[in-house]
Amino acid sequence: MNSRPFFVLTCCLCVVALAMSLYVWQLRKNAVDESVPAASPEAVTTPSNATQKQIVLWVAHDDSGTLSSQPLTIAISSERQRQAEDIVRALLGVYTAKSSPHPLPADAAVRNIYLVDPGLMVIDFNSELATGQTSGVFAEELTVASIAQTLNANIQGISRVKFLVDGKEASTLAGHADLSNIYDIAQFSAFAQRLSSQ
Amino acid sequence: MRWNNSAARFILFLGAFYLASMGLIAQSSTPAMPSAAGSASQPTPPAPAPTEKPLLIVIDAAHGGSDAGALLTPTAVEKEITLNVARRLRQELNARGIQVQMVRDADVSLSADQRATIANIADPALYISLHASSLGSGMRFFTAMLPSGGDNNGPFLDWDTVQSLALERSKAIQAQLMSAVQQTRFPARALVAPLRPLNNIKAPAIAIEISPTTGDAAQVASTGYQQMICSALANALLSMAPSLRTTVGARP
Numbered sequence: 038m039n040s041r042p043f044f045v046l047t048c049c050l051c052v053v054a055l056a057m058s059l060y061v062w063q064l065r066k067n068a069v070d071e072s073v074p075a076a077s078p079e080a081v082t083t084p085s086n087a088t089q090k091q092i093v094l095w096v097a098h099d100d101s102g103t104l105s106s107q108p109l110t111i112a113i114s115s116e117r118q119r120q121a122e123d124i125v126r127a128l129l130g131v132y133t134a135k136s137s138p139h140p141l142p143a144d145a146a147v148r149n150i151y152l153v154d155p156g157l158m159v160i161d162f163n164s165e166l167a168t169g170q171t172s173g174v175f176a177e178e179l180t181v182a183s184i185a186q187t188l189n190a191n192i193q194g195i196s197r198v199k200f201l202v203d204g205k206e207a208s209t210l211a212g213h214a215d216l217s218n219i220y221d222i223a224q225f226s227a228f229a230q231r232l233s234s235q
Numbered sequence: 236m237r238w239n240n241s242a243a244r245f246i247l248f249l250g251a252f253y254l255a256s257m258g259l260i261a262q263s264s265t266p267a268m269p270s271a272a273g274s275a276s277q278p279t280p281p282a283p284a285p286t287e288k289p290l291l292i293v294i295d296a297a298h299g300g301s302d303a304g305a306l307l308t309p310t311a312v313e314k315e316i317t318l319n320v321a322r323r324l325r326q327e328l329n330a331r332g333i334q335v336q337m338v339r340d341a342d343v344s345l346s347a348d349q350r351a352t353i354a355n356i357a358d359p360a361l362y363i364s365l366h367a368s369s370l371g372s373g374m375r376f377f378t379a380m381l382p383s384g385g386d387n388n389g390p391f392l393d394w395d396t397v398q399s400l401a402l403e404r405s406k407a408i409q410a411q412l413m414s415a416v417q418q419t420r421f422p423a424r425a426l427v428a429p430l431r432p433l434n435n436i437k438a439p440a441i442a443i444e445i446s447p448t449t450g451d452a453a454q455v456a457s458t459g460y461q462q463m464i465c466s467a468l469a470n471a472l473l474s475m476a477p478s479l480r481t482t483v484g485a486r487p
Binding site: 102 | 298302304305306313347366368369370371372375377380381382383384395424426427428429430431434442444446
């Protein structure tokens with residue numbers, strides 16, 4: 038039996054197999070490169086299509102135990118979900134500043150905001166915000182209510198709000214304010230309006 | 236013969252059915268048309284006199300065990316302050332003839348569900364959850380901010396919104412309590428809060444957060460300040476006793 042044609046055929050098949058392996062490896066590498074990186078505060082940046090817009094922040098004041106509205110002009114994204122994140126970051130910027138009326142740690146941040154369902158907004162804090170928050174029923178409620186009311190004042194169509202910490206459900210913010218349930222944003226709005234008038 | 240036996244049995248069955256039916260009809264009509272002789276021989280027993288349920292207040296010292304709560308000062312921990320205030324308030328209320336049940340009387344860990352279960356089994360006229368904070372001034376009285384949804388119209392109650400049945404009474408008690416405390420010139424505010432287990436309590440429920448009036452958080456841990464607060468609260472609750480007794484009977 039002549040083994041030469043068999044040898045050539047085997048070599049050709051090996052070359053084809055090698056080429057296909059390289060092709061598959063290249064495809065896999067491209068797929069990994071194009072995958073979305075894990076969500077982190079650093080990864081979320083204001084998009085280039087941001088425009089300057091005046092928003093209203095509902096700022097908590099620990100000294101007087103009140104909430105007050107104050108206008109602020111910021112660069113804001115055109116996308117609704119990004120808008121919400123830009124607005125909450127602006128509010129946390131007030132709280133993490135040196136002369137803050139409601140101090141939060143400098144690394145307190147919002148990781149993501151999701152519009153899960155028409156009317157439901159899920160706000161995901163980082164754990165630094167929760168651990169650095171002053172513990173207390175009223176202190177924690179001021180934080181939650183100011184964020185909820187700020188979003189309610191600037192983003193249309195939110196009816197309910199849910200808070201997460203580090204992407205997970207948490208029982209409380211810092212030992213008191215309940216985060217395990219979904220709340221009607223109207224309740225926080227009424228709370229904020231009441232505190233603003235006192 | 237077989238036919239005759241069957242026919243006889245059928246006729247007997249019809250007769251028995253007729254007599255039984257007539258007996259049932261007569262029995263059911265008896266209470267509506269009692270005869271004079273019948274009522275004389277079998278007098279209706281008198282309805283038992285309504286016994287007034289003693290006024291019971293459940294006091295829940297928040298936190299405890301592994302849950303220390305807020306750190307008001309380096310040495311003042313919220314779980315200890317709430318327990319001390321709860322014990323003083325119990326003493327003051329007992330001295331005024333009001334019964335008290337403590338949810339915890341030691342440094343133990345209890346979940347919100349466990350606290351709610353203890354309170355719901357006790358079925359009190361009022362549930363009070365005690366908290367302490369360094370923020371603000373005086374006392375803050377909270378009623379429950381109920382979660383979204385929940386349906387308490389059927390035979391089963393939604394655990395997360397069961398307080399909706401008593402929320403109006405909770406708010407009325409909150410207003411009375413705040414007014415009574417303010418008359419002593421003590422700073423007081425009435426608010427709502429998303430605070431468990433208030434939403435899980437079926438009785439009227441409020442939370443009280445105690446904070447200093449001087450701006451110094453150490454004041455909350457002082458015996459004199461705690462005693463002053465407990466006396467003011469006990470006097471206020473005693474003045475509200477008639478309305479609290481009303482809520483005992485009004486509960487679902």
